[in-house]
Amino acid sequence: MGSGVLTEDWLTINAEQHHVPYFHVGWPANIRFTADEVNEISLLETDLMSYVDQMVSRFIMGEISVEEDFDDFVEETFRRGLGQILEVRQVAYERHVAR
Numbered sequence: 001m002g003s004g005v006l007t008e009d010w011l012t013i014n015a016e017q018h019h020v021p022y023f024h025v026g027w028p029a030n031i032r033f034t035a036d037e038v039n040e041i042s043l044l045e046t047d048l049m050s051y052v053d054q055m056v057s058r059f060i061m062g063e064i065s066v067e068e069d070f071d072d073f074v075e076e077t078f079r080r081g082l083g084q085i086l087e088v089r090q091v092a093y094e095r096h097v098a099r
Contacts (some may be wrong), residue, residue, distance in 0.1 A: 026090075031096045037088050044081035051080055 033041065055073050058064045 028093075028096065031092050033088070033092050038093060041085055041088055047086070048077060048080045048082060052077065094097050 055064070055076075059066055059069075059073075
């Protein structure tokens, strides 16, 4: 067997030891929200995502500085309801886990 097999084995072992423990799949697809939660999130997310998209474009285009303006950007996301969205999602997640 060539050295390629050893390299593949090493890569597999390395990935299992160093990457797999930190791999995050994301938000579970089968979490359900109540009608009130859906209404609250959808209203908040519409405005928030529009703002985020606009600001990301401005960061990329260099119109504003990541170093100087990022903290203001984060504060504005919370003013636009990010904290409320996180709270609603947390409640739905905890309800899902408790089933």
